[in-house]
Structures are given as structure tokens and as C-alpha cells.
Amino acid sequence: MLKPAHLIDTKDLTKQEVEEILERAWFWEKNREKQLMPFAGRFAANLFFEPSTRTRFSFEVAEKKLGFHVLNFSENHSSAVKGESLYDTVKTLVSLGVEVITIRHRDPEAILELVERNPGCSIVNAGAGALAHPTQSLLDLYTIKKHFGELAGLQVAIVGDLAHSRVVRSNLWSMQKFGIQVILSGPPEMRDPELERLAPYVPFEEAIETADVVMMLRVQLERHESKLFTSAEQYNQAYGLTLERAKRMKPGAIIMHPGPFNRGVEIVDELVEDSRSKIFEQKANGVFVRMAVLEKVLQGGTERENIVEKWASIG
Amino acid sequence: MLKPAHLIDTKDLTKQEVEEILERAWFWEKNREKQLMPFAGRFAANLFFEPSTRTRFSFEVAEKKLGFHVLNFSENHSSAVKGESLYDTVKTLVSLGVEVITIRHRDPEAILELVERNPGCSIVNAGAGALAHPTQSLLDLYTIKKHFGELAGLQVAIVGDLAHSRVVRSNLWSMQKFGIQVILSGPPEMRDPELERLAPYVPFEEAIETADVVMMLRVQLERHESKLFTSAEQYNQAYGLTLERAKRMKPGAIIMHPGPFNRGVEIVDELVEDSRSKIFEQKANGVFVRMAVLEKVLQGGTERENIVEKWASIG
Amino acid sequence: MLKPAHLIDTKDLTKQEVEEILERAWFWEKNREKQLMPFAGRFAANLFFEPSTRTRFSFEVAEKKLGFHVLNFSENHSSAVKGESLYDTVKTLVSLGVEVITIRHRDPEAILELVERNPGCSIVNAGAGALAHPTQSLLDLYTIKKHFGELAGLQVAIVGDLAHSRVVRSNLWSMQKFGIQVILSGPPEMRDPELERLAPYVPFEEAIETADVVMMLRVQLERHESKLFTSAEQYNQAYGLTLERAKRMKPGAIIMHPGPFNRGVEIVDELVEDSRSKIFEQKANGVFVRMAVLEKVLQGGTERENIVEKWASIG
Known part of the structure; x- marks a missing residue:
């Protein structure tokens, strides 16, 4: 089992990793008409504890273009789902077979605490309070x-x-x-x-x-x-x-x-x-960039162990 | 790029166009057990600013039977999303790759204004106030x-x-x-x-x-x-x-x-x-008719330019 | 047309039927990496009149792994949707082509009444008040x-x-x-x-x-x-x-x-x-067991008529 990688903020990425993501996004843009779906039959989830239909749709399109089945969870009552509770929700999704989860949360600490506890899947920060939106x-x-x-x-x-x-x-x-x-x-x-x-x-x-x-x-x-x-x-x-x-x-x-x-x-x-x-081109580009990010965090592990460590580092 | 066609009301259709839709619905009904999915991997969205689970489900089934990935958006606060805001939401979806959008809105003017501004995708009226439900x-x-x-x-x-x-x-x-x-x-x-x-x-x-x-x-x-x-x-x-x-x-x-x-x-x-x-047979028929409509608006353009013009005409 | 079978409570199952389900769940667990999808292109719906995101996600994952298109309906106002209204909602979904529906409802009588009226699809009880959660x-x-x-x-x-x-x-x-x-x-x-x-x-x-x-x-x-x-x-x-x-x-x-x-x-x-x-292993197991249950109720009928009768029996 590979150790899952995360994307918490841009500052956790090396310049080379950013370049790889941008290059891969360009691959997805060029092949946007093809149904490549490398993750067909696998599961992604979007946990949005703050409403943001547009960002959620962007991730949902990226996930579906990669072949994922998508589970959507939206809730407005952010503060309630923190600490144990957020971890248990994510851990439940992992038990169900979900491999990557995007999270939007009002409280940036919530995502940091979650990743520190190693929930067993890749986490992509989809917007955390006023802190980060990688x-x-x-x-x-x-x-x-x-x-x-x-x-x-x-x-x-x-x-x-x-x-x-x-x-x-x-x-x-x-x-x-x-x-x-x-x-x-x-x-x-x-x-x-x-x-x-x-x-x-x-x-x-x-x-x-x-x-x-x-x-x-x-x-x-x-x-x-x-x-x-x-x-x-x-x-x-x-x-x-x-x-x-x-x-x-x-x-x-x-x-x-x-x-x-x-x-x-x-x-x-x-x-x-x-x-x-x-x-509006930014929105179109967002789909390809998010495809590249989802792909990258899911490839984390093995010989990339060092990178993975750093991706997971949230200091 | 083809110019997208719309279905705003029945009065925009010629008799021949209606006949084509009914005939094509019959094709879909006869082949209902087959997984034809001519639009596999493409994106449709349902924007319902007035709750109507049953009509939304009917469109969702039609879309999925055609092979579309489906994005669903429901909201009760209709009046807020009008004019610029509805256009910007639709335009965002188009940027994400959505090709056809069904809209239910309390205010019939909202859909008319939207289509006049050419948002870049096909719009299907899924019920507009007390005016039209084509x-x-x-x-x-x-x-x-x-x-x-x-x-x-x-x-x-x-x-x-x-x-x-x-x-x-x-x-x-x-x-x-x-x-x-x-x-x-x-x-x-x-x-x-x-x-x-x-x-x-x-x-x-x-x-x-x-x-x-x-x-x-x-x-x-x-x-x-x-x-x-x-x-x-x-x-x-x-x-x-x-x-x-x-x-x-x-x-x-x-x-x-x-x-x-x-x-x-x-x-x-x-x-x-x-x-x-x-x-209840009406509800079953609705799926096949909606499949035919979605297909038709997406084929709009090229040599059908005149028809397209008329479909888009909303006077 | 086969008569649809249901799962209302464990007491409606024989020991042999339970064993068949557990064995089949083991089949799905062993083959969890394969994309078998025996129900590809068919429709399942989850009607949750009491919120339970985790149970709903478990059914949704099971359904998608079986190949179903999934329609989700969630509502908090349980009491309103009873009797005629629940029957009409289900019957509408059946008309749209839905073959199996999971239902969570605060009032256990609601599901019993529904099944007695033969809505034309398989019903799986996803939790009924304090009575049953098979x-x-x-x-x-x-x-x-x-x-x-x-x-x-x-x-x-x-x-x-x-x-x-x-x-x-x-x-x-x-x-x-x-x-x-x-x-x-x-x-x-x-x-x-x-x-x-x-x-x-x-x-x-x-x-x-x-x-x-x-x-x-x-x-x-x-x-x-x-x-x-x-x-x-x-x-x-x-x-x-x-x-x-x-x-x-x-x-x-x-x-x-x-x-x-x-x-x-x-x-x-x-x-x-x-x-x-x-x-957490219980949650992982839930997916495979629910796959087996969905499969079983959908195979109900013909030579299994007696079993079906009993599955449908809700005394």
C-alpha cells in the first residue's frame, strides 16, 4: 500500500513539482476530447463544509473526466464538523473505498489536524478559510x-x-x-x-x-x-x-x-x-489543473517517498 | 464550433421539428434496454432554482441514458439568481465543459434573458414560472x-x-x-x-x-x-x-x-x-422525449442554421 | 416481468438466504478491484427521509460498484411523505426506469405500507425508525x-x-x-x-x-x-x-x-x-454486503417465487 500524498498548500510543493503539475495539466487540456479515464471505477469524494458550488463543480468535472465515481457532501454548519468528527467522516469514506477527498472548510486548522492523523487517503485542500487555496x-x-x-x-x-x-x-x-x-x-x-x-x-x-x-x-x-x-x-x-x-x-x-x-x-x-x-478561461483551466493534482496525489508513495513526506508536511 | 440550439417553448418549434422529436423519442423507447450512450463522457447540468425533484430526476435519467455526466444544482432562492448572476453561473459551467443545461426558474424572463446573451451552450427550459414547460x-x-x-x-x-x-x-x-x-x-x-x-x-x-x-x-x-x-x-x-x-x-x-x-x-x-x-405512463414517456430533446438541441447548427435561429428566437 | 423482491427486515430471510448473502458479499470483497458492474446502465435510487450521509454513501458506493446509475433524494421532513405520497414518489421513480430503491424513514409503517401496495420495484429498508435496519x-x-x-x-x-x-x-x-x-x-x-x-x-x-x-x-x-x-x-x-x-x-x-x-x-x-x-472494518464490509443484498432482491422472481413471497411478507 502506497502512503497517500496530499495537497495542503502551494508552499509544500517544490518548483519541480509545480512544473510537473502544469505540464500534466497541459496534457489533459490537449486530450480533453478523449475519454482516457485512468481512474475508472474508483471513488473520489468532495466534502464541502462551506458552500462553493463552482469550485465543487470544477473538482467534480475533473474527477469524472479521470473516471472516478464521485460522492458529494455539502453542509453549511462548518464548525460542528471538526477534529474527531471530521476524521471519523473521512475515515468512514476511506473504509467505503474512497481514495481521494477534496475538502473545503472555514477553519484551516481542521484540514491540518486531519492530515496529521493520517486518515488513509489523499486529501486535497479545496479552500481553507483565509489561509490557502492551492x-x-x-x-x-x-x-x-x-x-x-x-x-x-x-x-x-x-x-x-x-x-x-x-x-x-x-x-x-x-x-x-x-x-x-x-x-x-x-x-x-x-x-x-x-x-x-x-x-x-x-x-x-x-x-x-x-x-x-x-x-x-x-x-x-x-x-x-x-x-x-x-x-x-x-x-x-x-x-x-x-x-x-x-x-x-x-x-x-x-x-x-x-x-x-x-x-x-x-x-x-x-x-x-x-x-x-x-x-472564464481560468475556470476552464481549473479543470485540467485539478485533474493533474488529483492524479499526482494519488501517485504518491514508493520511490517518491521523500516528496510524499513533504507533500504531507503541513508546518 | 456549432452554434448551440435551445428549447425555450413549444411555439419555437415547427410541426416538422416536433414530429422529429416524437419519432426520435420512439427510437429511444424501443431501444430502452440498450446502452447506446451517444454522449458518453460529455457533461450536462440541471439548474433548478425552484424545487422539482421529479422533473429533475426525469432529466437526470434521460441525460445518463444518453451517456452524459450530470451536474445537479438545486436552490430555493430563485429571485437572487437572475440576470448577470444566472449568466455567470451558466458561463462558468460552460467553461468547465458543460454542453447542455436544463433550467427551471420561477421567473420566465430569466431564461429568455440568458439565451439572448448567448452563454455558449444549449439551454432547455425545464419549466419557467407559469409561462412554459415545453x-x-x-x-x-x-x-x-x-x-x-x-x-x-x-x-x-x-x-x-x-x-x-x-x-x-x-x-x-x-x-x-x-x-x-x-x-x-x-x-x-x-x-x-x-x-x-x-x-x-x-x-x-x-x-x-x-x-x-x-x-x-x-x-x-x-x-x-x-x-x-x-x-x-x-x-x-x-x-x-x-x-x-x-x-x-x-x-x-x-x-x-x-x-x-x-x-x-x-x-x-x-x-x-x-x-x-x-x-404514470406520461412519466415513463418523459424520459424518452427528453432524450430526444437533449439530442436535438445538441445537434443544432451548421446546415440547420435557420432552424437554430428560430429555436433561439424567444420573442 | 419478474415480481420484485424486497428486504424489509432480517426476520423475513431464511438462514439459507442469509448464508447466500454472506457468501456473495465475500465474492464481492474478493473481487473488489475488478470492475464487474453486472447492472451497468440500470438505475437505483436512495430515498432518505431522515439524514444519514454515511449509510447513504455506503449504498451509493455499493450501487455504483454494481454499475448502477444512482439517483439521490434526501429530505428532513419525514412525516410529510407518507402513504399516498411516498407511494407516488416511488411509483414515479419506477416509471422513470428505477429498479431498486433504498429507503430510510422515521416511521417503520411507511415502508411496510409501501411494499404492501406493490410499487413495481425492489425496496431495501435502509433503516426504519427504531424497528429494523437489516x-x-x-x-x-x-x-x-x-x-x-x-x-x-x-x-x-x-x-x-x-x-x-x-x-x-x-x-x-x-x-x-x-x-x-x-x-x-x-x-x-x-x-x-x-x-x-x-x-x-x-x-x-x-x-x-x-x-x-x-x-x-x-x-x-x-x-x-x-x-x-x-x-x-x-x-x-x-x-x-x-x-x-x-x-x-x-x-x-x-x-x-x-x-x-x-x-x-x-x-x-x-x-x-x-x-x-x-x-471501520464494519463500514468496509457494509459495501460488499449491500452489493449482495441489492443483487439478491433484483434476482427475485420466477422459480424463486416462494422466497419472493416471503421476502415481500412484512407481517
């Missing part, structure tokens, strides 16, 4: 690489609600590993001092003009108690990607957004499907 | 044709809550196209003047005796504020299909109901599975 | 047989909330049929006089020392109005399986639990995955 980061990398060819030397501006985004952390790790210069921007009230030890904070109007990738983050105005912005329009005017700002973007620069996006808040309607926007 | 109408036609052989010249009485039924509108269009004489009946308080410009309103006791098909509609007494009927028994006595009334039906006439039915309200218990009743 | 009992037998080889002469102690457990009843029938001596134990306030007409009640400290199988039942302290135990610790000390008590178990004796278990209440944390514990 498959989103990998698909972002894949999307950028497909467009620019080379990653090193690019500048990516991540703009918006930095404090509440799980994508920023995962992206900082993986992008910097590839020589991408990440800059942060957005309303001062949504800054996160911890992140700024890793990447510089830059005024929005400046970031717009220097970045090769303008990555807008979802803003949930209702989350901010201070009520700095009294309306979507007000936010959009100050920190949204408007037509005027898009005009000032570098030639060849692209627009990205991890979704779900708010039209008219962090990005104006007209730009969502603009020729520079990769927003 | 696959229900097609399976009604199929059921009648299987029983009588010839459609032209038959009389169909549609009886009950005309004002709230989405089936009546779709059926009026398709039945009259085939030379069926539709008559309307039921409590005066549930009449709909708009419908009566298209078909005559006839007293119930008369309709029972002349119709070849007595189609009873679901009555939701709680929906009617005037509280005309104080009990199910009272409604049943005045406007339900009772044993006494069934005795006065024409020889060879049949009973239909789009479901879900209320035993003891619009139809007495004993008649639901009477030999004249096609109620 | 597949749990069969997987318990299978687990014991795999460990001990011979069933006759073993002693099984069932310990805990006897009054509220649906497993005890199903197990008493099937275990005694195989010459297993069942003894009951637990808090006096959770005794059930009806059960004690079938098996002796024994003090807990004594049962621990004589039983070959110590089967702990889930205790829901909040269910007991008398509030006999003011805390989980108090219950655990008086009637839980503690390390001290486990030390006094017979050599070779095993620990079982139908789940879901409460760590620290009826069983201490350290024993759940103790080498004597079969708790």
Missing part, C-alpha cells in the same frame, strides 16, 4: 504561463480585499518561486501587514500601469464593519477595474479574477468578457 | 399519439387551475399545430381570459363527455386567496374527476395529469391507476 | 463470521441504549438464527422489556468478561428526558467501554459499533482504532 493558485499560474510562455520577470498585481483572500497567500508562494514579482494593492483598510512582509504594497493607479497581470479580488462590502464604502459604485470608482483604468494597462497585459466576481464592484461589467480578460 | 407538452403529445395513433381531430379537455398552469400555454401551441381541438374547463375563478382567446371555455360536465383526453391540472387550493373551496372534498365534488364523471367519459377516452397530482382533490384515488389513466 | 445486521454478521469463522456458539453482548436502537431488533433475529447467544446490557433506564423476552439482560461488568463480541450502541444523552447522566464522562464511567474494561474482555474478543459513535461517551477514544476494534 488549486486556485496553480490554475492562476497555468493561465499566466499559457498566455506569456515565460513566468520569470512578470509582474502580477493582486488588488482588493487582501485581508480576506485565501488566494493571495497561496499565490505569493508559488508565483515568487517562479520569479514573478507580486505587488499588492487596494484600499488601505483592506491591507494585511503580514502579507506586506512578503510583497510590496503599491498605490492602485500605479499598479495598473506596471503590471502584466491585474488580478482583481472579490470584495464583500458587507464584511467590512467600518462601512468605508457606502455603495458598490463608490468602491468601483476608487478601487475597481474601470474602462478608464483598463486603458492605462500595459500593452499585452491581462485581467484575472479568482471568482466569484461582482460586476460593477471590483470590475465593471464590460471588462469581464473583454479580450484581455482571462476570467 | 418538454411536458411534448411528452403529453407523445403519450396521446402512442394511444390514438393519429392526433388530428382529437379533442383534449384541459381542466382545473388554468391561470396558474405552465403546461396549458405550451400545450395549446403544440396541440393546435397538430389539429387537436383543445377545450378549457374548470372553476370560473380559475379561468384565464388570455387563454380563452386561443381555446373555448366549456362547462366541466359537458367537457367530460366530449373529450378524447381529459387532462386534469394540479390544484393548489392554498394559492387562491378568495378561499372559494373550503375543502378538498368540496373541490373534488364540483370540479374533480370522480368515478361518476369517469363513467360518462367517451369510450376509448383517456385520463392524463402533468403531476404532481393531489389524490382526492382534482382526481379521486381510484382513477390514478385506472386502466384509462396514462398518468 | 443491512446493518447482515454486515455485523459478516464481520463476525470473517473474524471467527464459525458463528454458532459465540456470545454477542449488545450494550447501551437498547430502547432506541433499530439494530438490536434486526440483530436478535439474525444472530439467534445462527446459534449466536445474544445478551443485552446497559443502563437500566435504557432497557426495553420487549427485547428481554428474546434475550437476557446481564450486568455490564459481567457481559464485558463473557462476550466474544462487545457491541456498543450509540447513546444520545439528549434523548433521555430523565437526564440520568449529567455528562458524557459520567456515562462513560458507568456504561462506556473504557481501557480498564477492555482489559477484562476475553482473549480474542472483538469490539463493534454500528456507528456513528460518540468518542468519550459509549467508547473511549483510544479503543476506536484498537486492534480488537472492527468499527
